[in-house]
Amino acid sequence: MAEELLDATDHEIIALLREDARRTFSDIAGRVSLSTAAVKRRVDRLREKGVITGFTVQVDHAKLGWGIEAFAQLRFFGSTNVAEIVETTTRIPEAQAVFTIAGDPDAVVWLRSRDMAHLQATIDELRRSHRITSTRTLIVLDSWVRGEDRPE
Amino acid sequence: MAEELLDATDHEIIALLREDARRTFSDIAGRVSLSTAAVKRRVDRLREKGVITGFTVQVDHAKLGWGIEAFAQLRFFGSTNVAEIVETTTRIPEAQAVFTIAGDPDAVVWLRSRDMAHLQATIDELRRSHRITSTRTLIVLDSWVRGEDRPE
DNA sequence: ATTGAAAGGCGCCTCAC
DNA sequence: GTGAGGCGCCTTTCAAT
Numbered sequence: 014m015a016e017e018l019l020d021a022t023d024h025e026i027i028a029l030l031r032e033d034a035r036r037t038f039s040d041i042a043g044r045v046s047l048s049t050a051a052v053k054r055r056v057d058r059l060r061e062k063g064v065i066t067g068f069t070v071q072v073d074h075a076k077l078g079w080g081i082e083a084f085a086q087l088r089f090f091g092s093t094n095v096a097e098i099v100e101t102t103t104r105i106p107e108a109q110a111v112f113t114i115a116g117d118p119d120a121v122v123w124l125r126s127r128d129m130a131h132l133q134a135t136i137d138e139l140r141r142s143h144r145i146t147s148t149r150t151l152i153v154l155d156s157w158v159r160g161e162d163r164p165e
Numbered sequence: 166m167a168e169e170l171l172d173a174t175d176h177e178i179i180a181l182l183r184e185d186a187r188r189t190f191s192d193i194a195g196r197v198s199l200s201t202a203a204v205k206r207r208v209d210r211l212r213e214k215g216v217i218t219g220f221t222v223q224v225d226h227a228k229l230g231w232g233i234e235a236f237a238q239l240r241f242f243g244s245t246n247v248a249e250i251v252e253t254t255t256r257i258p259e260a261q262a263v264f265t266i267a268g269d270p271d272a273v274v275w276l277r278s279r280d281m282a283h284l285q286a287t288i289d290e291l292r293r294s295h296r297i298t299s300t301r302t303l304i305v306l307d308s309w310v311r312g313e314d315r316p317e
Numbered sequence: 318a319t320t321g322a323a324a325g326g327c328g329c330c331t332c333a334c
Numbered sequence: 335g336t337g338a339g340g341c342g343c344c345t346t347t348c349a350a351t
Contacts, residue, residue, distance in 0.1 A: 018228070027224060034186055034220040037328060048336050053330075067223040068186040069312055072179060076170070076216045082264070084273065099309050110310040112234070114303045121236065121303065151266045151273065157251050158262040160221055189343060200321050205345070207319095320351075329342075334335105 018062065022047065026055055027065070031160055034068045071161045074125055081126040082109075082153035085136055086118040090144045095119065101142055107135040118149070170214060174199065178207055179217070183312055186220045223313045226277055233278040234261075234305035237288055238270035242296045247271065253294055259287040270301070 019027075025045050029036055038049040038056070045052070059065045074080070089098070095113050098120050102111045110123040122139065126132035136150060171179075177197050181188055190201040190208070197204065211217045226232070241250070247265045250272050254263045262275040274291065278284035288302060 024229075027222065027229075030222040031224065032221075034222050038330095039328070049328085050330080050337080051335050054335085062228070063225055064228045065222050066225055066313060069184075069221060069223060070179070070182040070186050070217050071219040071221060072183065073215055073218055076214070077179075084264070084266075095306070099307065103309055108311065110308065112236070112303075112308045113306045115306050116303070118303075151264075151270075152268065154247070154265045154267050155251065156262065156264045157255055159260065161218055190345095191343070201344080202322085202346085203320060318351105320349100322348090322350105323346100325344105325346085327342105327344075330340090332337105332339085334337080 019059075019064065023055060023059065023064075026052065027059070030056075030065070078127055079125045081128060081132050082156055083124045083126070083132055084151040084153070085122045085124055085139055086149040086151070087120045087122065087139065087143065087145055088117065088147045089119045090146055093119075093144050098143060102139070105135065105138060105142075107131075171211075171216065175207060175211065175216075178204065179211070182208075182217070230279055231277045233280060233284050234308055235276045235278070235284055236303040236305070237274045237276055237291055238301040238303070239272045239274065239291065239295065239297055240269065240299045241271045242298055245271070245296050250295060254291070257287065257290060257294075259283075 022045050026041055029041050029044060038052045042049045042052045047055075056065070074082075087098075089095075099111050099113060102108050102120075102122055107124050107126055108122050109125050112121045112123075113119065114121060124132065124135055126135055132150075136148060139145070140148060174197050178193055181193050181196060190204045194201045194204045199207075208217070226234075239250075241247075251263050251265060254260050254272075254274055259276050259278055260274050261277050264273045264275075265271065266273060276284065276287055278287055284302075288300060291297070292300060
């Protein structure tokens, strides 16, 4: 592959931004022993290289009324193109993420729903929109996602 | 439950921040037809209420050298306490997320690794640190996560 | 209770070094 | 990579609805 693109300071900066993306450049500068200008240039470079792909807010989906979480494991007919699975599933607003899998199942979709009826409707929609041979749904009781548990 | 905590403008603001958490308050203000001060107050309130839990950067893990993604499905002995599963798995740096499941399996762990040897070592570690009866690993070929595909 | 307007402080960004 | 300057944004206060 290519040579190593990031040094230890870059990794420190990324770690700090993952903790809190609203840190100021001068705050980061103090922690990594650089000037603010140097930190800004490094962050700009990381974005240009595509290492940092964006900035978002973490949200408590339960408080937004989307309290149900589930995984839908999908199996397709042999003729199905895997790339197009991701393409179409992406458009379902309930889909949080889509994973194509080596082996069985062929794909896993991470879903969020308002309630059980909504979840069932979403799975029905998945079944309709693909040439699916079978589905298996895992209902999530509790979840922890890295980086989403810092009440400051 | 409680009364509705968010109005349509709050949802708009959250959607805009999920697209790009670095938007300025005045930018958002223009889009939702409010003053910058009003937008800041609403964002502050959303944080106090715990609706917005944090701000992060999205990262291309493959470019950081963590190109392997997998799901480990875990089954435990009947005596195992589910809450402590999350507790201990959380400490494994390769664990991206942990889900406890109603039914079979008992838990699913979303893992990231540098390579296959690293993945195997991580799964071994999972097996050692819990009273596990069986594991099943799904290797991810390709993944899409909502909000992580905006090259701006 | 929530808003808009204006003043002050601070962080950003871009230079020259 | 560092330091300094000007500009823009965040932040707060205050009055009004």
